[in-house]
Amino acid sequence: MLIIWIPVSLLVFYLVLRLIYRFLWKKGLSVSLYFEEKKVEEGTSVTLVEKVTNDKGLPLPVVRLSFKLDRSLVIEEDENASVSDRTNVSEYFGLFGHEEVKRRQKVRASKRGVYGIETASLILPDFFTEDIRAAQYPQEGTLMVAPSMLDTAPAADVSRQIVGQVLSRARLYQDIFSFRGIREYVPGDPLSMVNWKASARTGSYMVNMREYTGGIQLRILLDLERPAIRYSPEILEDAIRLAYTLAGDCIRRRIPVSLVSNGRDPATGRETEVPAGSSDQHMGTLGEALARISLDLPADDFSAILRQERENPPPDPAALCLIASAQSDALIREAGALSEACGGLVWICPLDPEIDRKPLPRHITFLPVEL
Numbered sequence: 001m002l003i004i005w006i007p008v009s010l011l012v013f014y015l016v017l018r019l020i021y022r023f024l025w026k027k028g029l030s031v032s033l034y035f036e037e038k039k040v041e042e043g044t045s046v047t048l049v050e051k052v053t054n055d056k057g058l059p060l061p062v063v064r065l066s067f068k069l070d071r072s073l074v075i076e077e078d079e080n081a082s083v084s085d086r087t088n089v090s091e092y093f094g095l096f097g098h099e100e101v102k103r104r105q106k107v108r109a110s111k112r113g114v115y116g117i118e119t120a121s122l123i124l125p126d127f128f129t130e131d132i133r134a135a136q137y138p139q140e141g142t143l144m145v146a147p148s149m150l151d152t153a154p155a156a157d158v159s160r161q162i163v164g165q166v167l168s169r170a171r172l173y174q175d176i177f178s179f180r181g182i183r184e185y186v187p188g189d190p191l192s193m194v195n196w197k198a199s200a201r202t203g204s205y206m207v208n209m210r211e212y213t214g215g216i217q218l219r220i221l222l223d224l225e226r227p228a229i230r231y232s233p234e235i236l237e238d239a240i241r242l243a244y245t246l247a248g249d250c251i252r253r254r255i256p257v258s259l260v261s262n263g264r265d266p267a268t269g270r271e272t273e274v275p276a277g278s279s280d281q282h283m284g285t286l287g288e289a290l291a292r293i294s295l296d297l298p299a300d301d302f303s304a305i306l307r308q309e310r311e312n313p314p315p316d317p318a319a320l321c322l323i324a325s326a327q328s329d330a331l332i333r334e335a336g337a338l339s340e341a342c343g344g345l346v347w348i349c350p351l352d353p354e355i356d357r358k359p360l361p362r363h364i365t366f367l368p369v370e371l
Contacts, residue, residue, distance in 0.1 A: 026135050028055030031120045033067060034141035035107075039284065042112045042148045045076070050103045052122070054095035060124065065091045067120040072111035073143070109145040112240065112291055114267075116142040146287030147241045149248055154369045158242070158348055159249045160186065161367065165346065166218050166255055166319045182206050183253065216317050217276045218250045221309065222261035223302035223324035223331070224295065233295060239323050239350050240290050242369070246321065247286050254278045258314070259286060262302050263293035271300070276316070302326070306334035310341050320345045327358045336361035 029052075036047040054060055069075070069087040093101050109115075117139040124133040164186050182198050185205035198206040222243045224236050240263075247257045258276040265272060274282075274289050302324065309320075320342055322335055327349070339345035339361065346365045349357070360366050 022133070024056065024058055025060065025124050025133060026122075027058075029053070029060075029063075029122060029135070030055070031065065031122060031137040031139075033117045033120055033139050035143045036104075037143070039144040039146065039287065040109055041146050041287070042109055044145075045106045045108045046143060047104050048075075048107045050091060050105075051100065052093050052095065053100040055098060057097040059097050060093075060095040062125060063093050063095065064123040064125070065093060065120060066123065067117050067139075069107070069117065070113070070115050072109070072113060072145075073115055074108045074110050076106045076108060109143065112145050112147045112237065113294075114142060114144055114292055116140075144288055144291050146291045147237070147244045150238070150241050150245045155242060155245055158367055158369055159246055162218065162246055162319070162321055162346060162348075163249055163253065163255070165344075166216065166250060182208060217256035217258055217314075217319070218246065219276075219309075219314065219318040219320050220246060220257065220259040221302075221306065221320060221322040221324075222259060222263065222272075223299075223322065223326055224261060224263040224293065225299045225302055225324070225326040225328075225331075227325035227327070235325055235350050236295055239325060240293065242348065242350065243323055244287065244290055248283060251278050251280075251283050256316075257282070257286065258318070259289070260305060260309070261293065262299040262305060263290075263295070264297040264299070265289075265292040266294040266297060267292065269297075271305075276314075276318075301328070301330060303328070303330040303334040306331070306338050310334070310338045313342060318342075322347045323350070324348075325350050332358060332360055335364060339364050 032049075032051040032053075034049055034051075036049060037044075040046055050065060052063070052065060067089055069089060071087050073087065075087065075089065091103065095101060120137045120139055122135050122137065182195055183206065185194065185207050193207040195206050195208050220243050222239065224239065227235065243259065243261075247259065250257050256276040256278040259272070259274045261272040263272050264270065272289050272293055274286055277285065306322075320338065322345055324331065324347065335345060335347060340363060344363065344365065346367060347360065348367045348369060351357070351368050351370050357368065
């Protein structure tokens with residue numbers, strides 16, 4: 001008789017336990033996925049935090065956490081991640097009653113953009129049947145990945161030329177009675193700005209920095225129109241990186257930078273424009289604006305923006321820098337008209353070896369760059 005009651009008791013216990021887990025396993029259970037860093041540059045590793053909380057007395061011996069990441073976010077040393085169009089991640093947790101478990105893992109942001117985790121799933125397996133129980137948990141955390149700074153020799157040469165032109169214009173608006181600090185000499189600086197004592201002490205030419213009596217800025221005109229039917233998308237990414245690099249070099253010298261582009265933010269559908277600024281916070285604003293641009297959205301003809309720049313110039317004097325790989329006839333015509341109206345324009349052209357260079361008006365300074 002005892003032999004019969006033992007399996008019957010076990011069966012009843014299992015059915016009761018299964019009934020309890022069926023109705024109570026989700027109670028007090030929550031998931032939070034977030035990045036410890038909110039804004040980074042591409043190529044940087046960030047920390048992804050996975051937090052699962054069981055706020056009830058009922059333990060959960062095994063629960064599986066599943067979520068999807070954009071494939072541009074590369075999880076380092078994770079054998080439980082599979083990659084297709086998105087990275088599918090699965091992690092297993094064991095939770096006692098009233099326990100919170102946190103895990104941290106490194107994720108490398110390999111590409112510029114705005115990334116988030118929309119939902120996470122918790123799955124409770126049934127070890128005695130094929131049944132599974134799942135629950136969805138919306139997530140709100142996002143990661144802003146700004147473009148990286150270019151540190152190549154061609155990019156450095158272009159940056160020096162652009163900064164030199166801005167500073168050569170800026171000296172017309174500097175207050176000779178103000179003093180803001182000392183920096184290294186840049187080609188184009190007048191000899192009157194050289195601080196000879198500081199130069200002798202450091203062994204290299206140093207110049208005095210003055211405050212500006214009027215606004216002088218660098219205005220970046222970033223064209224992200226596709227340059228040809230067949231082209232490498234990386235050439236447009238390099239154009240974005242170059243714009244970010246030029247902005248950073250100017251802001252480090254406290255030169256205000258503004259930007260306008262035909263690249264669109266998919267969240268708003270609007271073209272990108274950032275007013276002038278020279279603070280560290282403004283650099284973050286520029287990085288965020290460039291991070292939000294999606295190259296999957298078609299860019300309108302940039303010649304219309306150049307026409308608007310000519311007809312409605314900014315109130316403060318600005319050195320104009322056009323970054324464009326496309327060389328349509330309309331773009332060349334409007335760039336020439338803008339250059340003539342505003343006293344000059346520098347055209348930086350990230351080149352694809354398969355794209356031919358077209359002749360430009362003489363008063364445009366053309367800087368081809370192979371990045």
